[in-house]
Amino acid sequence: MKAPTLPATNHQPRAYQGPSADEVYRLRKEYLNPALFHLYKKPLMIVEGKGQYVWDEQGKRYLDGYAGIATISVGHCHPHVLEAVHRQNETLQHSTTIYLHPNIAEFGRALAAKMPGDLKVCYFVNSGSEANDVALLMARAYTGNFDLIALRNCYHGGNLSAMGLSAHSTWKFNVPHSFGVHHTILADPYRGPWGRNDPDAGRKYAADIKSVIDYTTSGQIAGFIAESIQGVGGTVVFPDGYLKHAYEYARAAGGVCIADEVQTGFGRTGRHFWGFQLQGVIPDIVTMAKGIGNGCPLAAVVTTPQIASVLAKRIHFSTFGGNPVVCAQGKAVLEVIEREKLQENALKVGSHILAGLAKLQQKHELIGDVRGSGLMIGVELVKDRNTKEPAKAECAEILELTREMGLLLGKGSLQGQTLRIKPPLCLTMADADFLLEVLDAAFTKQEAQRPATPPQAAVRV
Numbered sequence: 001m002k003a004p005t006l007p008a009t010n011h012q013p014r015a016y017q018g019p020s021a022d023e024v025y026r027l028r029k030e031y032l033n034p035a036l037f038h039l040y041k042k043p044l045m046i047v048e049g050k051g052q053y054v055w056d057e058q059g060k061r062y063l064d065g066y067a068g069i070a071t072i073s074v075g076h077c078h079p080h081v082l083e084a085v086h087r088q089n090e091t092l093q094h095s096t097t098i099y100l101h102p103n104i105a106e107f108g109r110a111l112a113a114k115m116p117g118d119l120k121v122c123y124f125v126n127s128g129s130e131a132n133d134v135a136l137l138m139a140r141a142y143t144g145n146f147d148l149i150a151l152r153n154c155y156h157g158g159n160l161s162a163m164g165l166s167a168h169s170t171w172k173f174n175v176p177h178s179f180g181v182h183h184t185i186l187a188d189p190y191r192g193p194w195g196r197n198d199p200d201a202g203r204k205y206a207a208d209i210k211s212v213i214d215y216t217t218s219g220q221i222a223g224f225i226a227e228s229i230q231g232v233g234g235t236v237v238f239p240d241g242y243l244k245h246a247y248e249y250a251r252a253a254g255g256v257c258i259a260d261e262v263q264t265g266f267g268r269t270g271r272h273f274w275g276f277q278l279q280g281v282i283p284d285i286v287t288m289a290k291g292i293g294n295g296c297p298l299a300a301v302v303t304t305p306q307i308a309s310v311l312a313k314r315i316h317f318s319t320f321g322g323n324p325v326v327c328a329q330g331k332a333v334l335e336v337i338e339r340e341k342l343q344e345n346a347l348k349v350g351s352h353i354l355a356g357l358a359k360l361q362q363k364h365e366l367i368g369d370v371r372g373s374g375l376m377i378g379v380e381l382v383k384d385r386n387t388k389e390p391a392k393a394e395c396a397e398i399l400e401l402t403r404e405m406g407l408l409l410g411k412g413s414l415q416g417q418t419l420r421i422k423p424p425l426c427l428t429m430a431d432a433d434f435l436l437e438v439l440d441a442a443f444t445k446q447e448a449q450r451p452a453t454p455p456q457a458a459v460r461v
């Protein structure tokens with residue numbers, strides 16, 4: 001099989017003159033957090049990016065199918081974003097919100113204009129975890145209740161409150177963090193009891209929320225939080241109607257509804273600007289990060305004036321939140337998404353990839369499920385389609401093979417058995433064809449290297 005060829009680019013990367021990848025890895029092991037992980041057997045060092053492509057220190061180019069974990073939304077080093085940031089960096093890098101600055105005010109207005117309903121009050125912070133922490137505070141302060149409902153298999157961040165919400169043992173330390181958080185069953189039509197052929201599946205999964213409220217809380221809750229499509233959990237797409245019913249149960253128990261749009265926001269899902277719109281609901285609080293800043297430390301919480309008024313009873317402050325440089329970057333990102341119709345592009349190119357993956361699923365037994373929306377795509381690998389035993393080692397092998405062929409992807413799910421495809425939203429159809437060709441070649445090679453494993457009895461659901 002001929003090796004797939006990356007589509008051409010005009011960009012000439014600079015000659016890299018820094019330390020070797022081996023030296024950087026050595027420094028990292030000696031001086032940095034020892035829990036840092038890397039995806040490949042031999043860690044990859046990326047030193048330059050342009051649009052949807054990145055380069056390693058040897059000058060090898062890759063299609064960035066993971067976007068620094070769903071973060072590069074408009075493409076690496078976009079000229080409009082660079083110009084806005086350079087201009088602001090040369091003028092004033094920091095002042096904080098004790099003084100007025102036009103960038104934070106104008107960015108707040110631009111962001112509010114993208115929100116439905118009465119969601120128009122913005123809080124700027126520095127990370128998705130921090131945004132979710134603020135959202136929890138809001139929910140509790142506003143309702144006067146304490147308990148929160150989250151979903152199993154969710155990921156909401158790594159600080160203590162977001163760790164408490166998250167429901168993957170992988171990310172949870174054995175320290176007190178989950179007090180008051182209750183995890184409802186996962187609305188997963190691939191692995192759960194109600195599948196895609198059940199039109200009532202959304203309501204059936206949501207019914208567990210009522211049960212959790214009735215049996216494990218006082219009957220009154222502070223809120224319900226969900227990613228609109230689970231990201232780290234392996235691109236789990238809830239059945240239609242799930243969030244509508246979930247919100248009804250949460251609100252009936254006095255709670256507010258929080259949508260974590262850290263991965264699904266800013267047009268990534270193609271059909272809508274926000275992921276929750278796929279389910280026809282309007283949350284009370286929305287948290288966002290990653291794609292909002294195209295790579296800078298920018299995150300936000302947007303809520304209603306009514307909820308925000310409760311947080312005004314005390315001082316709520318973040319030194320860097322809404323910094324002039326990151327707000328210039330965030331505003332420029334919004335402008336590019338609109339100007340270049342990137343949401344529409346995500347739908348067109350993402351649908352093409354999903355259709356191509358469905359064909360690959362017919363050809364390669366390892367592909368158990370293909371799902372997603374726009375450029376938020378998951379390909380779940382199983383050792384056996386009947387038992388659905390997660391194909392963890394095989395998924396890691398596919399990642400290695402795709403890297404060799406110039407394609408970067410991610411992985412997720414509890415066992416790391418799901419390939420995650422979340423490229424910048426500027427991906428072209430030619431890039432999409434390359435991605436599909438590489439995956440086809442990688443699965444073919446993997447099958448040749450490792451004959452299919454006989455079906456196993458155990459299924460981990």
Ligand SMILES: Cc1ncc(COP(=O)(O)O)c(C=O)c1O
Nearest residue numbers: 127128129155156157231262263
């Ligand atoms: C859905 C979701 N929420 C929150 C977070 C936490 O964001 P951060 O890493 O910026 O704290 C993440 C990070 O991956 C995420 O995927």
